[in-house]
Amino acid sequence: MLQIKTCYHFHLSTTKKQNETYLKQEHDDKETKKKLQNKKESLIQQMITINDIIQFLQNNYSQHISVHTVAIKRCSELKQPNAFHSIIQLVHQQSVSLDIVYCNTVLYHLGTWNKFDLQKKLFEQWFIHKELTSSTTPFNPDLITLSTMIQGCSKKGDVKQALYYFQLLVNHYNLEPDAITCNIMLSVCANACDMESAEIIWKTIQKSDIQINNITLNSMLNVYAKCGESKKVMDLLDYSQQSEHFISIDEITCTTIISGLLRDNKIDEMFDFYENKIPKLSVKNNIDVNNKRLINLKSIGYLKKMEMLNGNEIDKLSHYHQQCLNIFYNELYPSVKDRPISIDNKNLETLIQAYILLHKDNWMNAIQDIERILYQESNFIHSFGYWxxxxxxxxxxxxxxxxxxxxxxxxxxxxxxxxxxxxxxxxxxxxxxxxxxxxxxxxxxxxxxxxxxxxxxxxxxxxxxxxxxxxxxxxxxxxxxxxxxxxxxxxxxxxxxxxxxxxxxx
Incomplete structure (x- = not known):
């Protein structure tokens, strides 16, 4: 019995050691594969031509999709979006298992490069029809996936398709939209001037657990501004400043409102808001009244005034032109006469426009001033150009x-x-x-x-x-x-x- 027991313990001990050896070997194999995978990813990140990346993927077969994910990112960095299709084809030809990170990366970069048809096709192929590679276990899109698709619709101004993805998100996949997704949806509605859909989303936000901050408020204000609903803009602004549901605003809120008024050519209302409303709002809100974007919009207001005048109304043109100069030299860049200053291209163009409109009766009279601004002002550091x-x-x-x-x-x-x-x-x-x-x-x-x-x-x-x-x-x-x-x-x-x-x- 003693001999049998000893042999039994010896057998257990040997089996245990074998298992430990096997587990260690399996762990080592995983670590080796992981290191090899990381090495492949690192090599791709260093490549500078598309041919090198595609050839590497063809010659170094990898079952791990992360390598192809890195390849998509690298092609986007190299500004070569036409290579995406080749990488996507390779993944399917090699039957590499997909994951949500790869899918989201592909969809995101397709949207970045305005390849919306392929983006939509792949979304339907992967998530609606489940046409994945043979080794891929079907999976559902997540919040990032659907937000990416909605973002693409925002760039296209396709509010109908955006609402389709939003309904998939909420009703089909039972996902909870976050503030970012709702803001994107409001942006879609703004670009499409779809106030009705935006108001539905706004009411949904108000009823949900999403905390309404100044970003969400600005998104809704932007909808009203782009739809030319200046009264609704002001009503929502007043609502946000009531103590029972106070929402802090900033200079971005102000630029959104002013841009809407300028777009509707409500110039006098714009100046009234700038000169009278903003100082009052600044008492309870953190508004940077020295923000260059905000100040430059005041110049654009004067440009709008000049656009409305005839070329022979010299006195009025000169008056508004001088206002633009005062803003540029006294408010935006007060030190530019004394030392070199970096000039924002938008501000520089506003200055250029002021001279163009001053000489609207004869454009050639503006040449000397504009050449001076672009080529002779030694203290103007800028990258304004046309190439x-x-x-x-x-x-x-x-x-x-x-x-x-x-x-x-x-x-x-x-x-x-x-x-x-x-x-x-x-x-x-x-x-x-x-x-x-x-x-x-x-x-x-x-x-x-x-x-x-x-x-x-x-x-x-x-x-x-x-x-x-x-x-x-x-x-x-x-x-x-x-x-x-x-x-x-x-x-x-x-x-x-x-x-x-x-x-x-x-």
């Missing part, structure tokens, strides 16, 4: 007026075509002059005969019709956001309108 690089072709330079006002864009076009022809010819050589006319298909758009037309492209086209030689625009073959000057029209323009001559018909 950009095509994101799909790094060697292709473009004229980029996408962030400029219509007045500044028109002036720059006239200026370049009459006084900077050598610069244009040197940059474009034998190619047509190319202009970036907006963010593409999903920018805020004007519908025309079934196609979508960039507002920037439309305003440039309207400007070119005023010239002595009308120049036609032709869409670029490779990038729909780029429009080109017809080469024959440009040559005729150069022969007809001599350098330094006024290009306008009248």
């Amino acid at each position: 950009a690089t095509d994101i799909f072709n790094k060697r292709q330079m473009l004229l980029d007026f996408s962030l400029m006002s219509t007045e500044t864009t028109n002036f720059m076009l006239r200026y370049l075509m009459t006084l900077k022809r050598d610069e244009l010819e040197h940059t474009f050589k034998n190619d047509p002059i190319k202009i970036l006319c907006g963010k593409g298909q999903y920018s805020k758009k004007v519908k025309k005969g079934g196609n979508y037309e960039s507002p920037k492209k439309k305003s440039i086209e309207d400007e070119l019709k005023k010239w002595k030689i009308v120049i036609r625009l032709e869409q670029d073959r490779f990038n729909p956001a780029i429009w080109c000057f017809n080469r024959d029209d440009v040559l005729l323009f150069y022969k007809t309108v001599f350098p330094g001559d006024d290009c306008l018909k009248y």
Whole structure:
């Protein structure tokens, strides 16, 4: 019996050691795989070409989806969104198990690069039809997933699709929307000027456990502002300041309200709010009245006043122009006369617009002042310019007026075509002059005969019709956001309108 017992204990001891050895080996294998996986991810993060990334994924087969997740992020960092499709295809070809982090990463970066059709297709494929890889256990989208899809709808201004995702979130997946998701939904409604849907969401927020802060308040105010409902803006603002449901506001709230009033050309109401309402609100709220964005909006109010005047109303134009100068030199940049100062491009453009509008009867009279602002003011440190690089072709330079006002864009076009022809010819050589006319298909758009037309492209086209030689625009073959000057029209323009001559018909 003793011998049997001893052998039995020996057997148990041996089995225990074997199990420990096996577990240790399994742990070591996992650690080795993890280190190898981390090494692969690190290598991808260091790669600088798309071909290297794709080739690496093809040659170094990995069953862990995190490697492909890092590859998507890296391609986005390299500004190469066209590579996303190849990586997604590889994942399916290699039957790599998907996880929610990978799906959310792909959907997020597709939205970042305005690839909304593919974003929508993959969402439906993964979560509606459950068409995953063969090794993937089906899983549901989370709050991040649906918020990402709603954010894409916000950029497109597609309120119907956004409401669909919001209903999926609440009714189908029984998820609790957070403040961020609700704010995005309100942003969608603002971009689509859908006040009715926004008010439903606002009432839902009020009934839920979501704490209404100034961000949520600003989002709803933005809806009313973009819908031109200035009375509702003021009513909601007054509601937020009542003691029983006080919501602290800041300078962003004020800029939202002022921007709405400016958009509706309610200039006198804007100045009344700025000069009378804000000081009273500042007593109970933390409002930075020296905020440059807020101050610059006051200048835009004066620009709006100038826009309403005729070119022969010199005294009034000069008065409002001087107000713009006072704001720029005394409130925004009081030290700029004494030392170099970094100038915000928006503030600089406001100054430029003030000179353009001052000389609205003859645009060429503004040239000297604008050249001084852009090229001769030694204390002005700025990056204001009109050149950009095509994101799909790094060697292709473009004229980029996408962030400029219509007045500044028109002036720059006239200026370049009459006084900077050598610069244009040197940059474009034998190619047509190319202009970036907006963010593409999903920018805020004007519908025309079934196609979508960039507002920037439309305003440039309207400007070119005023010239002595009308120049036609032709869409670029490779990038729909780029429009080109017809080469024959440009040559005729150069022969007809001599350098330094006024290009306008009248």
